[in-house]
Amino acid sequence: MLKKPSRKAPVIGYVLVASIGLTACSTKVPYERPTFGFADSYTSTMANPPAQLHDDAWWTAFGDQTLDALVTLALADNIDLAIARERVIEAQATVQILSPQASATPSGALTHEREPDGSTQTRTELQLGFSWLFDPYGARQQQREAAQAHAEAADAEVDAARLLLILNITNAYIDLRYNQHLLQLRRQQLRSRQQTAALTKRLFDRNAAIRIDVVRTDALVAETQALIPELTTAVASRKHAIATLTGRTPNQLEISLDKSAHQPRLGKPVNTGIPSDLVRNRPDIRIAERQYSAAVSEIGIAKADLYPRLALQGTISLANTNTADGIQSVFGPSITFPSLPSSSTRAVVAARHSQARQAHSEWKSTVLIALEEVETALAEYRNRASSVQAAQRSARLYREVFDLTRDLVERDGATIRELIATEEDISNADIVLAQNLRWLARSFITLNISLGTGSTAVPNRTTDEITPGSEHKNE
Template identity: 50%
Template sequence: MAGLLWRRAGRGTVLLAALSLGAGCSDDPYNPPIFPFLASYKAQADSVPRVLDNLGWWTGFNDHTLNSLVETALAGSLNLSLAQERVIEARAARDSLPMAASLSPSARVQRERVDGGSDLTRSEATLGFDWLLDIYGARRAQIEAAGARIEVADAEVDAARLLLLLNLANAYVDLRFQQNSLHLRRAELRSRGQTLDLVKSLFEGDAATRIDVVRARALVSETRAELPGIEAAIAGLKNQIAVLSGRIPGLPMIDLDARTPQPRPSLSPQVGIPADLLRNRPDIRIAERSYYAALRDVKTATAALYPQLSLGGTLSLASLSGSRTTDYVFGPALRLPVLPVSGQRASVELRESRVRQAHTGWRIAVLEAIGEVESALTNYEASGKARRDAQETVRLYTEAVNLTRESVTRDGGTVRDLIDAERNLSVANIGLANALRQLGRSYIALNVSLGAGNSYGSAPQIAAK
């Protein structure tokens, strides 16, 4: 029976298959997109490619507390855990794709009573087999697209890790800034209290006016009024750090109250050459792999325009009260696309448009990456200069306060000069603290814009072929 089916259907099927195969569906090799990087990029001329994926740039702050926070957050972040689950989902989606060959066994046993009171036992067993010939590479394209989406999910994990590092490091730098500001305000409160006592004593000796006393008291009140807002900001940043670490705010964790100087980067960021961005930045890898997946989707949609050839058959065993029969069928099958094919062609055009969109998205991602690195380099250099100038300003105003205080006690200066000098020193101290904060944040932004640290602590990934 099977031989008869093969002889009758085989010639026509083989002929149609040959014609469809002759229609061709070339599988051109994939050429990754190339971006013409600008020659004005600020990296050094003698730079060589650097792999920055696992660079622990935060250790450049030489802050053990920050290092511990990073390890804790990477282990406990819920956002990172969510991104990792999406990788598992993408892998399951690939593994759930239909296989080229499939078996479909089935069996049934039935007991019947016929006229006359006798019982009959009917049993059937069927084994189906189907093998789809992937002439146009549709299934291979589906697998490749699914593999690319796994790589997209992997890169999204790296992007989530990079975002976590950015938010955590910024929150820590801001926390130390607020704590230093609180320390400065309390020191200023003590200093202005001493000035108020001095002005009161001078007022009692008719060496100061009532206006001087009021101004000195106002400065004390002004400084005291700033403390609650700073304390609230410190509490909010602690809560933010706890949430980023996957912990409930308020529960004990790493001690963040210890008196610690504001973090200062001690290492020069490794910029490398522009092409490094293609390997280091997760967003660019996501865009490139999305582009590749879109190309593979076009391949799948195009294959649907042509006939599909498969080989299949069934083997059936039946038994009726001890009497057995065997039947089998084997032969090719040709599935023709639904006519008219305008819907399928529109599907191809849709996916081709998505390819163009993905390519444009990749170019946008590269352009934005270059812009971010350029801006981050400029900001980091400017922050370093601002910090040096702020340090010199604090030194000069500190000297001015000491000289003015000595002058007032010797009746050589006025109380107003002392109050103005203290106000200037207060502004200079906060300016220095803010300059250190901006230096730390610009160092963080530069490293994150380079994609550094995005794979820190993760298992090594196998490069896509």
């Protein structure tokens, strides 16, 4: 039978343990969520009630089913968004990686030995090792809080990635429809100029026009033809970008981008809420706040290194051989003192304090930039809306002038040059209107993104509802 050793802790051990217990104090730095002196409303709007905007599917305001389907596909299958989700899983796993305060490690071994004299011996050994780390300064808790803050920041980064994805795909769709509409306008312009060229030739044959008018109208036809290939390329480029954002190659996109190729127009006003809503709606502000929280926890972790560490460790072993068996146990405290001199450790604490102050300043800077972006986006959105109204009226009036001028040319009441001039005016007016519609849509998108609207929104439809066989399937 193996003898079970007995160990008595030295008196000095008790003295050290008692000393640590008497001097123990938490190094935790109290954390308070940062605050900002927000106004009640944005300067360019009337006072609004508070609003939860992060789950609002604002892109549905365009009333465009194709756009809704594209956003659904992108949110489901975009690669960058999938990477951001994986980073959340990694960050959450990091929290679990932190070793527990108490742990036990079982082990076992079986050996069979043969001696030179031919005798054999079988030995069986089972062992249980355990440790318990005292944490009177709260260092481990603060490590967990810092890791949890980083995990929550990673979760907010998913919302930021989702918001960026929605921004990119809606802008790409608006640009696609703009270029498609511009291509239609250029083709209409080409037909109109071809008709004008034919009319000029008839008038020239009747000696009612001069050669220079014929050449000029033919030149305008050639000029318009030269503009079409560039627009065709722009349309293809936007289609390819949209496919990539949905995680597909261009030939795999299940949704037709050629049907209903009209420029999207808004169907409801913008809900801006109030400035303080930005704190919960904008993911970048939430990321900055969580990073600040982690930085505060890091201060306490660094301060804990200034004090001794105490752990209780031990093993219990059960051994069995051909000749004997028994239980052996070892148990006792261990103390780790901080390195001397402690100037480097104190410098680390000072650095952590500085990092926390930097994180707080970065949070304030993020809030200020957010307010600036919202105010600028609001001003641009309102101005774009006014520009669209003026452009619509201009296009309507120039089209009326063009029709009147064409009638006068037929009755010899106006010249070809006047007809060409009015034709140019209506073409330019249509293009200006298309540009303003595009910029109005983009300013609406920018405003919603700057408000943090839709960062956690989940579309109602699933990808199964927009796969081949739906109304959007390519034919």
